Amino acid sequence: MRVLITGASEGIGRGIALGLAARGADLVLAGRRLDPLEKVAEECRRAGGRALGIAADVSVASDRERLIAETLARLGGLDTLINNAGRGHYGAVDTIDADEFAATLLLNTIAPTDLTRRALPALRASKGVVAMISSVAGVVAAPGLGAYAASKFALEAVSASLRAELFADGVAVVMVRPGPVQTEFRAHATRGVPRPARERRFEETVDAVAKAAIRAILNRDPVVETSTYVRAASLLGRVAPGAFRIVGRRMAAPKHG
Numbered sequence: 001m002r003v004l005i006t007g008a009s010e011g012i013g014r015g016i017a018l019g020l021a022a023r024g025a026d027l028v029l030a031g032r033r034l035d036p037l038e039k040v041a042e043e044c045r046r047a048g049g050r051a052l053g054i055a056a057d058v059s060v061a062s063d064r065e066r067l068i069a070e071t072l073a074r075l076g077g078l079d080t081l082i083n084n085a086g087r088g089h090y091g092a093v094d095t096i097d098a099d100e101f102a103a104t105l106l107l108n109t110i111a112p113t114d115l116t117r118r119a120l121p122a123l124r125a126s127k128g129v130v131a132m133i134s135s136v137a138g139v140v141a142a143p144g145l146g147a148y149a150a151s152k153f154a155l156e157a158v159s160a161s162l163r164a165e166l167f168a169d170g171v172a173v174v175m176v177r178p179g180p181v182q183t184e185f186r187a188h189a190t191r192g193v194p195r196p197a198r199e200r201r202f203e204e205t206v207d208a209v210a211k212a213a214i215r216a217i218l219n220r221d222p223v224v225e226t227s228t229y230v231r232a233a234s235l236l237g238r239v240a241p242g243a244f245r246i247v248g249r250r251m252a253a254p255k256h257g
């Protein structure tokens with residue numbers, strides 16, 4: 001299985017890379033920093049796969065073009081593209097800076113869309129899989145998550161169109177929706193805030209999310225919601241939007257005392 005995965009130097013991307021390496025995958029690992037990618041590539045080789053790190057900032061069009069060209073040269077084709085690189089953006093909507101919002105949309109929505117477009121000839125040839133690492137915030141928007149949720153909702157919308165467009169070509173689109181995961185994601189956010197205690201109770205391990213993502217990719221499932229927390233929030237948002245609005249109001253209310 002020939003795989004390109006973005007954001008593979010740590011967190012969820014590293015976890016998926018190691019899991020696929022253990023299944024003998026041939027991996028290209030992308031991220032902005034080469035050093036940590038090379039360390040993960042070595043870990044992947046020890047786990048039983050083949051792996052190469054390529055430094056690329058997926059927010060930059062010329063890097064996306066080079067990444068696809070170098071990936072195809074290395075792998076000789078592509079079976080699975082995993083769009084995982086992403087960044088959080090926390091803060092109430094009345095604090096959102098327009099440039100920071102644009103950068104969030106560029107990395108979380110436009111970059112995976114364009115990388116996928118560039119990879120499509122190879123994925124059509126292999127009848128492969130595009131996996132998008134979305135979020136519970138791609139289907140329900142909580143207070144303080146306006147910009148981030150917008151980027152993941154938009155990714156979900158693009159992916160739903162893409163799935164229908166690619167059906168006749170035999171290319172599958174897999175949406176992975178984690179809830180809070182034990183990574184440095186919040187520290188790396190455009191505006192990082194510590195994870196609230198109520199959310200820490202629902203944190204998943206990288207290993208659990210990686211296993212769920214790999215299973216969905218191998219089964220070509222349209223969607224995987226990786227925890228009970230995500231499935232409950234997603235269901236509540238769809239079947240009881242009024243109740244969800246009340247929960248949101250309570251979460252947003254200023255705390256006294």
Ligand SMILES: NC(=O)c1ccc[n+]([C@@H]2O[C@H](COP(=O)([O-])OP(=O)(O)OC[C@H]3O[C@@H](n4cnc5c(N)ncnc54)[C@H](OP(=O)(O)O)[C@@H]3O)[C@@H](O)[C@H]2O)c1
Binds near residue numbers: 008030
């Ligand atoms: N952690 C959570 O709670 C959580 C929950 C739901 C969904 N998610 C989603 O899961 C995905 C991975 O999150 P994570 O928690 O693993 O994040 P993370 O620990 O912060 O890792 C992010 C990865 O993306 C890479 N990256 C960041 N900006 C990049 C860029 N411009 N170009 C290329 N690579 C870039 C980073 O490497 P470099 O710094 O070297 O570029 C790193 O490998 C994201 O799409 C996120 O939205 C996370």
